[in-house]
Amino acid sequence: MTDTTSVARPQSQSEPLVAPFAGWLVHPDWAERVISRAYDNLSAQQRRALVAANPYSYMNVTRSREDLYDNTDLSHQDLAIEGASALTRLLSSNAFSPTGRPALYLYRLTHKQGMQTGVVCTVPVRGFDDGRIRIHENVHDERADLLTAHLQGVGATSSPVAMAVRSTAELGNQLFDITSSTPADLEFGSTAVRHQIWTVPDSHTEQLAAAFDHHALYVTDGHHRSAAAVRALAAEPDNPVLARTLAVVFPDEQLHVQAFHRLAVDQHHRGVEDCLTALDDVAEVTPVFSAMQARPLKRGFAGLYLGGSWHQMELPPAVGNGAVNGLDVERLRRSILDPVLGADELGQPGAVDYVPASLGLDELARRCDAESRVGFALFPLSVRELMAVADENGLMPPKSSFFAPKPRSGVFLRVLGRGATSHLPAS
Incomplete structure (x- = not known):
């Protein structure tokens, strides 16, 4: 069924809305040490304790000023250098392994409220301007500028922007077929929230990506990361790597919003x-x-x-x-x-x-x-309320909604070929 509130992809736009990427995955033996909870899930005090106790947590790569016990006057560029150093430590330890081919991934979170399965992919940054990707929140420039410096200086992204797409039977059937036909490649988490990752087989990739054509995507978590992607591309408009950004897209009916x-x-x-x-x-x-x-x-x-x-x-x-x-x-x-x-x-x-x-x-x-x-x-707001605001090009105040549970950082790496990954091919 066609969604009349979504937008068809402009005919002049050749880049796909959802595309595979040649990413890296955390090695299962390193998963417990590297994978970190979402930034907003932790207080600054908790983040400080985490990075002090575990130098291999991916939180070390994404620190902001309030996560430091001292040196709180560091510039955004200084923080990006610190993040690049932490990423270099992870790469030198072989905590991540390249997958060797462009692929889509499925990310499932199972929790007491239910289950949600999203598609990990890249999406076009220009989609934020042409209506294919819609936002609903204002952002704080300070935070967006820090994340822009992170993109420009660290050399990889690992925290996908979470998005929603209106649920369809076609998408639901494809997600079920993939997850029911093969065991997960990676599992982690706890009894409260179980995380599972599947690599989408080549035979399903094109059909799964096509399921998103003629639909709009809605940012649910990651407005500052989205703004950073837009700003980074504006600074380097001819950089093909910055033309896309890492995302995970969930059917909207599976999502849960907190205040x-x-x-x-x-x-x-x-x-x-x-x-x-x-x-x-x-x-x-x-x-x-x-x-x-x-x-x-x-x-x-x-x-x-x-x-x-x-x-x-x-x-x-x-x-x-x-x-x-x-x-x-x-x-x-x-x-x-x-x-x-x-x-x-x-x-x-x-x-x-x-x-x-x-x-x-x-x-x-x-x-x-x-x-x-x-x-x-x-x-709390509802998912459909957020989508209605985005469809009207409205903007709420920052931090108007909190989606939980969240995908974690340190599972995937999209290598940007700069900073700590300047010696590696971009993905």
């Missing part, structure tokens, strides 16, 4: 009572006894943490039409964060920070207490 909670700084430096009064002037705020009572159970409500106490808050009505304006994250930004707290989420670095729902409300409260911030616990 990204907000921690905002009251830029007016008011005391707890004055700040609470200002919030109560624009939203209905009700004190509650615990985080459990404050946890929002439906759209339009948020938990509020301020001065050691929890409250339930009904968000002000939406301002304007359009899919994005009705979302809780946008209602919070436009009616509370900016006008009441003076915290410009889009233009003021550090005014708003984020805690994924997976870390729990206790972590939100701990961070608020330690950093004198105001906490907002939000109800």
Whole structure:
């Protein structure tokens, strides 16, 4: 069935939407040491502890300033040099092996909520401009610039941008046929989340790639990595390696969304009572006894943490039409964060920070207490809400959704032939 909200590939565009790549895979004997959890799944403190304890974790390659105990004034280029050094250590240890041929891969995550199977591939960076790949979130320039420097200086990518495609019976049948006919090439993880990797046989590759023709892809996790790919190609428009970026595409019906909670700084430096009064002037705020009572159970409500106490808050009505304006994250930004707290989420670095729902409300409260911030616990969006925003070319605030579980870093390498891989052929 044709999806009327997707777009056909422009006739002038010869590059495929989904394509195989000649990547490298982590050696099974190294998987436990190298493969690392997604960056957003860990706090800065957890990331610091991880890289200090394990020099072979792929997290060493992708560190940012807050992941370092010292040298926090390092430039983006300095951090890229550090990442290249960590990648060189992995390559010298033969932690990764080249697959020797262009291939697609299947990545399955099995967890208590169900199972999701995605196609690991490369996608065209120009697809972000021509409508074939759609985004729904704004980005912070600081983070996007760091990841651009990473692309330009480290020499490989290993964290695929996660995307969704509208589910079809054709795609589902192909994924089932491949995974049911052969055992996985690699398995790792835990009883909570089991990760499995299959190499797609040559006989299935062309047909599987063709299943994505005439459909749009939607970025679900990795907007900053997407922005970095666009910026890197803009800096080197004739570089064929930078013309594509690593991605994993899941059928949308298999995905699960969690909220990204907000921690905002009251830029007016008011005391707890004055700040609470200002919030109560624009939203209905009700004190509650615990985080459990404050946890929002439906759209339009948020938990509020301020001065050691929890409250339930009904968000002000939406301002304007359009899919994005009705979302809780946008209602919070436009009616509370900016006008009441003076915290410009889009233009003021550090005014708003984020805690994924997976870390729990206790972590939100701990961070608020330690950093004198105001906490907002939000109800999660749905996948189809995100797609509706993207179809309208709308943009939510950064970190508006948290997809879990996430594919991990350090499983694949797409070699870029520069930095630590300047001596290797690009893939």
